[in-house]
Amino acid sequence: MTPGTKALWVHLCLVVLLFALNFLLPEYHRGILSRVMVLSVFAMGYNLAFGYAGMLSLGHAMFFAAGLYGAGLTAYHLGWSVWPAFGAGFAAGTILAVIAGILALRTKGVAFMIVTLMFAQTFYLATLYFTTYTRGEEGLVLPQSARALSLFGISFSLTDPTVRYMLALVLLALVLFALLLLVRSSFGRALVAIRENEERMRMLGYDVFANKLSALIVSAAVCASAGAAYALLFGYAGSGFASIQYSILPLLWVLLGGAATTLGPIFGTLFMFYAVDITSSYTDAYMVVVGLALILLILYFPKGIAGAIRERWLPWLP
C-alpha cells in the first residue's frame, strides 16, 4: 500500500468513526462533537495558512466571523434560507480575504501578525458599532424558521441534533478531503517550500505573493464556511466570535494538534474542549490546569499530537 493510499484510508476511517459516534455517544457528547467538528473546520482553515504556508495570522477571527455574520444577518434580516445564507457567509469571508490579503501580504513576520490583527480588530469594532443590525456583543438569535434546510425535496430542521451532527460531519469530511488533496498537490508542496525558504522559491521562479494570497483566500473561505455553519447550526451570531480570542484559539488548536498535519486541527480542538470541560468540573482555576497541560504537551510533543504521531510512528501521515 502506498503512503498516499494509507493516508486516504486513515482519513476515511476517521470519518467513518465520527459517523459511528453519532449512534454510540451519550447525548451530551454527541452534541458537543457537533460543535467540535465545526470548530475543527475553522482550525483546518487556519492550519492551511499557518501550518502549511507559514503565515502566522492573528486575524482569522475576522474570516470566521464574516462567515458567521454573512449567514446570520442575511437569515435574520432578509429571511434568506439556509443555502443562500451559507453562500453569503462563504462569500463574505472570501471577499474579505482578497482585500485583507492583498494589503497584509505586503508584509511578513511580526508585521503580518500586526496587520492581520488590525484588520480583525476593525471588523470586531464594526460588529459592535452597527448594533442596529448586529446587536453587537449581545448578538442575534436566528429564528427557527431560518434554520430549515431543504435537500432533495425533503425538509430538515437544523435544530434536530442528528441533522446537525451529520451536517457538521459532512462539512468536516468535505474540507478534510479537499485539504488532503490540496496539500498533496503541487500547490500544497509549493506552500510548504515557501514556508521553509521564501527567497529560494522566488529565485526558482515561483510567484510567492500569488501562492500566499491563494492560500490565504482558501484558508479564509474554509474558516468562513465554519463560521456560516456555526451560525446556522447553533442559531447564534455575536461579536464575541470576532474578538481576538477567536484568532488565538485556532492557533492554539493547530499547535496542539500538530501544525501542517491534516488531522492535527481536529485532535487539537477536541483535546482543548475536553481539557476545559473536564477540569472545570473540579476547579475554578481550570485555565491554570489547562495552561499547565498545554505547556507540558508542547514541551514533550513540540510538533503537536498528530505531528508527534507522524514523527514517531507514521511518517507517511500528511
Next chain:
Amino acid sequence: MVDHRKAGGGITRRIALKTFGAAAGVAAAPGFVRYAQTQSSAPIKIGFQCHRTGIGAAYGRWYERVTNATVKLINDAGGINGRPIEIVTEDDGTDPKRGSEVIEKFANQHKVDLIYGTLFSHVVVGSAPIVGELKIPYYVVSEGYHVASGKLNRYCIQPGITDVKAQVRSVAPWIAQNLGKKVTLIFPDYAFGHDHRDFFEPAIRSQGGEVVAKIAIPPTETSFTRYIPQIPRETDVIYHVMVGPSVLTFVKELGEFFGSSGPQLFGFIDSLESVALDSPGLEFLEGSHFWEGMPRYAQPDQPDYVTFYREAVGLDENGASTDDSRDVSAAAHMFGCWETLYVIKAAMEASGYRGPEDRAKLIEATEAMTDMEAGREHPQGRKLFNGKIHQVFGEQYISQVKSGKLEVVHRTSIEDGLYEPEGDYTAMPF
C-alpha cells in the same frame, strides 16, 4: 526480544488490561458519568449557569452566594412540593459559546429540571437557541431587554429582575424634575450603551426634557480627556453608564475637568457594582445620583424582610461581605437570584411539578403570575409580572452619594417603568 502478540486474536492479556483500564478511566471521567434520572422523591435539580470566571466573575461570585443562601432557606422550610433543591453549578466563563455548551451539559448530562441564573446578556442570548431546542426552562437574572423584546423563545423567562428599558423609563421623570431637563448621554459604543441611548431619549423627551449631546465612547478607550470637552455648556445633567475597568479613570478625569462646578451627575450603579465607593479617585462622585436595583447600603427605614435578606446573604451595613469588608457585593442585581428562585418555587407548587414532563406546565404557571407582594420572597419590592413577554416589572431606587455612601432619595413606582409589550410568548407553541 519476546513478542507478546499472540496468533489469532493478536492481543495479550497485558494489552487487554491496558485497553480496559483506559476505557474504564474514560468512563469514570466526569464528562462520561451517567446521571440517574430524578425520582419523585429525589431532589429538584436546578442547573446554575454561573459567571465563575471571565468578565462577569465579580457578579458570579455574589450570584452564587445568594443562590446558596436562598436554596438553604427553601430546603430548611421543606423544599418544593416536599422535595429539596439541588443546585448543579457550571461555569460559563461569561462567554456565549461556553454558555450554550453548558446548557447542553445541564440538560443532557446532569439531567436538571431547569436552568437558571446568568447575568450577562450575550451569554443569555447565546444560550437561548439551544434552550428552545432542548425545551428546558431557562430563568435568567440578566436585566437585559432581550427576554422582553419577544425575540427569544417560550422557555426564556426573567421573573426576578427588571429590564433595562423599564429601568431607564423609571428614572427619567425624576431626573427631569430634580436634576434638569438638558441631558448629555455618555455611554459605551456597543449594545449595552446603545440600549441606554435608545431607551432614555424618548423617555426624557416625554418629560419635557431633551438630550443635548450623545457621546459614544469606543470600547477600546482607556482615557476620556478628548471626549469630556464635547459636553455642551448648556448641559444640566450628565447621564453616564460606563462600565468595565476604565470607569475609575472616567470618573477621575470627569472630576479633574469639572472640579466642583460641573453639571449634575446621574449614573447607573452597574458602572461601580462590586467596587467600593471609597476607592481612590471616586471622591468626585460625592453628591451625585445613581440608579440602584436594590440599595447597597443598609437604609435606616428598611423593612424587616430586607434586613432578613441581607443577613441571610451575608451583607454588612455597607453592602460588603460580613466576612470581608473589602468584598463589596453586586447588591443592585443579585437580589434577582433570590426572587427568581422563589418564583420557581411558587410556579412549581402551582403547577404540581413532578419532573421534566411537566416543564410546559411550569412555564404556563409562571406565565399566569401577575402580582408579587414585597416580603421575604421579594425583598427588593413589589413586582408585576407580564406573562406575555416573560418579564417582571418593579420599583427602582435612586440614591445619592453622601459621605461616601449611597442613600436612597427616591423610589420609583412600577407604573413608571411599564411599556407596551412588543411580543407574546404565550402565542408560541412549546
